[in-house]
Amino acid sequence: QVQLVQSGAEVKKPGASVKVSCKASGYTFTSYGISWVRQAPGQGLEWMGWISAYNGNTNYAQKLQGRVTMTTDTSTSTAYMELRSLRSDDTAVYYCARDCSGGSPGDCDFDYWGQGTLVTVSS
């Protein structure tokens, strides 16, 4: 069965960086992409960006450009999301979700999700 298992909770100070991992199993990793979605406490869902596990192409949300980097390691079927220059408003649960590998994103969806990783930014 398809599973996305994320790394554990993190506590970071403002200005630091965090790197969250998402290990995939149960499907051919390079046939799909991974999107990252975050949810601040008590708030809705916010898309952060997407990476193709097939060729490494990325598309980041405009508001995070320059602070976020998404990568994959196909040898371990793991996706990573690094967020730099952390601020208090980056405190959120971060989710990875299986997405299309490319093509027509307008016809895609997030059919499997990781369990979420709580990142707390506090001095």
Place this chain on the structure above:
Amino acid sequence: QSVLTQPPSASGTPGQRVTISCSGSSSNIGSNTVNWYQQLPGTAPKLLIYSNNQRPSGVPDRFSGSKSGTSASLAISGLQSEDEADYYCAAWDDSLNGRWVFGGGTKLTVL
């Protein structure tokens, strides 16, 4: 402020039918399909409806989706207590180099 607009709350009694609306624009719902996600308290979101009206395997047929123009809706018939959750609509938006956009979420309460 979310790109897609949903009512913040909805409610119904067991057995009732409730609908949740999702309003967008020509760059998102108007030109791409709509997906719906269910988020039970303390858990990750789960895909509930994809491609406007398709149910993934395992999703009861009490859940249905529709789309017309730049709006979409989710209907839940035969409401059950376990349906109490947050519901989010989502669509690809063709503006700004392309991005996924979500509604602000609707908290469904089963009275």
